[in-house]
Amino acid sequence: MRNFSGPGSFTRRRFVLGAASAYALGVAPLTRASSGVTPNTFSQTPVLTGNHFDLSIAKQSVNFTGRDSTAVTVNQSLPAPVLRWREGERVRLRVHNQLLEDTSIHWHGVILPSEMDGVPGMSFSGIKPGEIFEYQFDLVQSGTYWYHSHSNFQEQLGLYGAIIIDPAKPDPVPYDRDMVILLSDWSDTPPDRIYATLKKKSHYYNRRQRTVADVWRDLKAQGVGSNFADRAMWNRMRMNDRDIADVTGYTYTYLMNGVTPDRGWVGVFQPGQRVRLRVINGSAMTLFDVRIPGLKMTVVAADGQNIKPVVVDEFRIGVAETYDVIVEPAAERAYTLFAQSIDRSGYARGTLTPNPAWLSEIPAMDPPPVLGHRDMGMEHGHTNLNHVHSAEVHGDHDKREKADESSGYDQVDHSGHDHSGHNIDATSHAGHARHGAPTTHSDHMLLREHPAHSPLAPAGFGANFGDSQAPRHARSEFGAHVDMRVETAVSGLADPGVGLRDHQRMHDRRVLTYADLRGLHPTRDRRQPTREIELHLTGNMHRYMWSVNGLDHAEAPPIVLEYGERVRFVLINDTMMTHPFHLHGLWSELETGDPDFIPRKHTVLVQPASRISYLVTADAKGRWAYHCHMLYHMLGMMREVRVQ
Amino acid sequence: MSKAAGFILALMAINAAAHETSDPLLFSATVEQLERRQDERKDPLVLEGHAWLGYDLQKIWLDLDLEYLDGELEELELQGLYSRAFSPYWDWQVGARYDHQPDLERTWIALGIRGLAPYFFESAATAFVGENGALAVRLKAEYEILITQQWILSPELRLDFYGQNDEQAATGSGLSSSDFGWRLRYEIRPELAPYIGVHWHRKYGNTADFARGLEYDGGDQQWVVGVRFWF
Numbered sequence: 122m123r124n125f126s127g128p129g130s131f132t133r134r135r136f137v138l139g140a141a142s143a144y145a146l147g148v149a150p151l152t153r154a155s156s157g158v159t160p161n162t163f164s165q166t167p168v169l170t171g172n173h174f175d176l177s178i179a180k181q182s183v184n185f186t187g188r189d190s191t192a193v194t195v196n197q198s199l200p201a202p203v204l205r206w207r208e209g210e211r212v213r214l215r216v217h218n219q220l221l222e223d224t225s226i227h228w229h230g231v232i233l234p235s236e237m238d239g240v241p242g243m244s245f246s247g248i249k250p251g252e253i254f255e256y257q258f259d260l261v262q263s264g265t266y267w268y269h270s271h272s273n274f275q276e277q278l279g280l281y282g283a284i285i286i287d288p289a290k291p292d293p294v295p296y297d298r299d300m301v302i303l304l305s306d307w308s309d310t311p312p313d314r315i316y317a318t319l320k321k322k323s324h325y326y327n328r329r330q331r332t333v334a335d336v337w338r339d340l341k342a343q344g345v346g347s348n349f350a351d352r353a354m355w356n357r358m359r360m361n362d363r364d365i366a367d368v369t370g371y372t373y374t375y376l377m378n379g380v381t382p383d384r385g386w387v388g389v390f391q392p393g394q395r396v397r398l399r400v401i402n403g404s405a406m407t408l409f410d411v412r413i414p415g416l417k418m419t420v421v422a423a424d425g426q427n428i429k430p431v432v433v434d435e436f437r438i439g440v441a442e443t444y445d446v447i448v449e450p451a452a453e454r455a456y457t458l459f460a461q462s463i464d465r466s467g468y469a470r471g472t473l474t475p476n477p478a479w480l481s482e483i484p485a486m487d488p489p490p491v492l493g494h495r496d497m498g499m500e501h502g503h504t505n506l507n508h509v510h511s512a513e514v515h516g517d518h519d520k521r522e523k524a525d526e527s528s529g530y531d532q533v534d535h536s537g538h539d540h541s542g543h544n545i546d547a548t549s550h551a552g553h554a555r556h557g558a559p560t561t562h563s564d565h566m567l568l569r570e571h572p573a574h575s576p577l578a579p580a581g582f583g584a585n586f587g588d589s590q591a592p593r594h595a596r597s598e599f600g601a602h603v604d605m606r607v608e609t610a611v612s613g614l615a616d617p618g619v620g621l622r623d624h625q626r627m628h629d630r631r632v633l634t635y636a637d638l639r640g641l642h643p644t645r646d647r648r649q650p651t652r653e654i655e656l657h658l659t660g661n662m663h664r665y666m667w668s669v670n671g672l673d674h675a676e677a678p679p680i681v682l683e684y685g686e687r688v689r690f691v692l693i694n695d696t697m698m699t700h701p702f703h704l705h706g707l708w709s710e711l712e713t714g715d716p717d718f719i720p721r722k723h724t725v726l727v728q729p730a731s732r733i734s735y736l737v738t739a740d741a742k743g744r745w746a747y748h749c750h751m752l753y754h755m756l757g758m759m760r761e762v763r764v765q
Numbered sequence: 766m767s768k769a770a771g772f773i774l775a776l777m778a779i780n781a782a783a784h785e786t787s788d789p790l791l792f793s794a795t796v797e798q799l800e801r802r803q804d805e806r807k808d809p810l811v812l813e814g815h816a817w818l819g820y821d822l823q824k825i826w827l828d829l830d831l832e833y834l835d836g837e838l839e840e841l842e843l844q845g846l847y848s849r850a851f852s853p854y855w856d857w858q859v860g861a862r863y864d865h866q867p868d869l870e871r872t873w874i875a876l877g878i879r880g881l882a883p884y885f886f887e888s889a890a891t892a893f894v895g896e897n898g899a900l901a902v903r904l905k906a907e908y909e910i911l912i913t914q915q916w917i918l919s920p921e922l923r924l925d926f927y928g929q930n931d932e933q934a935a936t937g938s939g940l941s942s943s944d945f946g947w948r949l950r951y952e953i954r955p956e957l958a959p960y961i962g963v964h965w966h967r968k969y970g971n972t973a974d975f976a977r978g979l980e981y982d983g984g985d986q987q988w989v990v991g992v993r994f995w996f
Contacts, residue, residue, distance in 0.1 A: 756785070
């Protein structure tokens, strides 16, 4: 407990984390003696409970890589202490800034008044050096959430921690033991410098670019003709099909509960126990693919909200998402909890074991993904450049012809037809309504506002079903700051994501997709949306610029919602990256095909060159941040949502 | 010297001050070539580099070429440019160029484009207008072939054209000279890469004739060894 030093005005429990259990038994963590790495200063994450909390933010020396470095921590702990709250109670958190710069804490996914949301410039003016800010709010929900800084790049430096809100009523998900699994990415390089480096050389951290050997292998595999056509397309567009992650294991050490893969985090269970893993992705820039070889995982909550249980072998967790999974390890053996980064440049890992001395095998990482035509807004098999608006292949701004919808384009079959069991009539209606509806066209907002009498796709389906669509691009999306605009956007709903699409076929692993998600509880707001707001996620990878509709946050007006209204957001990804989009303060109700059980999320992955839609009830007044949660994207790829 | 070091440190500090804006003021300097070239007759020390200060879409840009022979400055070319993005991969640049050789100075107005051409060719095309209406054009292209992530083979081509004969500067009208090289570098880090290579410099037409007066035989093949670095 040496890393605990906060003022003593709160009580704490010390058994929730598995690592804590290991320590409670007086057993040292697994250490690779050969690594020669000095273990970091943190041995476990403290757990704070109660209603009053004192959190102190300060710089602290850490060592994750063998080199001393400086982190920003809460109560001298990285990750920050687990905050365990109870639904229905009011919490008070006094946050003391002991840094020489402003700070803030955002309670990610927690429904609260906007002035308590912790976004400098929107909800409050930040916490100045030396100041104490008191957050106070009522807890109206339960589940797994997290908190992090919303100032500068402090999140990359360690200012993130888990929140567990225990339900007021008995938990619909029974479990014997729960463990927080907080995934994150650490770099000894200061985040300002990572950002500057990306601006100077955007592919700097990509250490998996095509080499002569790759070209040779492809030539042998594909033959000269088709390989040449394929390479020529990527080369003409100056795009890289191996551009999977902006920042990689080249600089990152991936952490599980603050523990490096060399050491490995340890969670102790007793065989036969139902163990609830509360998996949180607190990374700055890393999407993880999580699995436990030998164990099925039953996903019971997404972003803190209970869902109808889904049994999977593997799931992707985007930055800022949380998933609760139940595992029931029956055997007397150790299991590896394996979280590989999306680009397979590294992994975080832990061991679930009845005996902390036991080791389990660490699986090999899967092959690194390679982007395909689909990820650049081209349908399967089409190598015709006319269907991609790479900015310079078609520099002409006026040439915005819609894709010919009779050209044999077929909705890719990943779009939920297998799992979702949705109503086909509703789907065709959905597609029809979108195409038939008139659109108004604003250069700044691209608000696709339908008049009230015009039919919108029904609630629960939205843009997530139906044919691939040809989005219209506003004038603000053309220029030096945007390098790609999709010609057709497929639904991303049932897409497991880049690098996971063939795992069912190749490894017989059932991979979670958004199409699997159904709320456990009936949809609360049964109203149809009255309008639809379409936003395009845009950027220039080469110059490392990110925007929404081609406009930087600094130059864009807020999105105004009327208090109480129900609207649909349709996000279209005009890039080849997967963007986790987070709406503060209001639930994002993901339209997965069942209007009666719409799952609620706070962060939604938008797959490359894909579209996704969700409903939002504007039930909380104030100014809310709405942004990509990739730390180095979010400054530009952000909007303010104003509910008034 | 210490003033210069202080200035560079101040510029580097700019990078560290990037806060709360997606588009911070940044500074970058790249020495593409710092190399010893060697043939049978001479072994000049050559520096080619650029630096910029600015934002995503506009920058102040400096280009510097230096050649030392036997410790004496043989050639200096400095360009100061304002650079502005006009498309996702291209910037236009406008500014001034200053040439200095022993007993010779030339100044030019420079206007050009620089960027990433399809197939990942780093390219630049610049036109120069000098005193008394003199004209010059330069085309440059560079490519990178990754043998591994760290071993990189990079061919590079530069062509210089002049609109007139300038006997004092030893440049003739038409295609004046070409520089073509292959450099094989090893990136210890992406920022730091020693290399070896071979470089051909060739003069044409009147330029070659002027040079022959200076005991030039029409072309040089030079072995090069050097280092490339940036921050």
